[in-house]
Amino acid sequence: MAKEVTVEEKLRALYDLQLIDSRIDKIRSIRGELPLEVEDLEDEIGGLETRVEKLNVDIDELDQEVKAKKNLIKDSEEKIKKYESQQKNVRNNREFDALSKEIEFQELEIQLAEKRIKEFKAKIDNKKEAIAGADEKLAERKSHLEFKKSELDSILKETQEEEDLLLKESTKQQKVIEERLLKAYTRLRNSARNGLAVVPVERGASGGSFFTIPPQRQLEIAARKKIITDEHSGRILVDPELAREEEEKMEKLFTSKK
Structure with a gap:
């Protein structure tokens, strides 16, 4: 039997995809108009x-x-x-x-x-x-x-070389995310001006937001037992520790692809 993917693994995969896509956005923004x-x-x-x-x-x-x-x-x-x-x-x-x-x-x-x-x-x-x-x-x-x-x-x-490699990595990452979550991620990214669909909790609020998340909700996010979204923006939330771990991991990937 295939190993069941845990919620935490799903969150990590989603946040990794977000970091990759944000990196691609940054590269494209350098070109501007x-x-x-x-x-x-x-x-x-x-x-x-x-x-x-x-x-x-x-x-x-x-x-x-x-x-x-x-x-x-x-x-x-x-x-x-x-x-x-x-x-x-x-x-x-x-x-x-x-x-x-x-x-x-x-x-x-x-x-x-x-x-x-x-x-x-x-x-x-x-x-x-x-x-x-x-x-x-x-x-x-x-x-x-x-x-x-x-x-x-x-x-x-x-x-261009870095972008091409990142695009391949983005496609690869999408394949490990279930279709339902991937569609939600894509929809959120397309509707957000900054392309952020998955954000960490920062200082008790959703990343980039001023709306405070209740302590009980923060505990649920940190538990990584279910997919939780911000009630104001609809973005998928991850706890700061998970975000830090994935950012360090992806930074090594980005550095190796330069």
């Missing part, structure tokens, strides 16, 4: 690069429009020359007037094309100005990203 800052900068740079790419495509399209209008002007000028040459050989006023109207139409086409070319060139200048601004911003953001990545890489180099 750096991973998010790096991600935000990468997203912003991606957005700026997409914008510059689109602006360049727009400029290429406008250049094609300018080229088309210049070709139209050239065609109209050739037509005007042809019509003026034909006017010299007309047989009557009606033919001369018809050619004059064609020349006038082509002159209007040239004027309209020149106007459109000016508009296109103004748009091109605006887009080039926007690209220059985006390029300047890109250079600044890339420099900032390089600095932040270097800072993050430095921290990761110092802490």
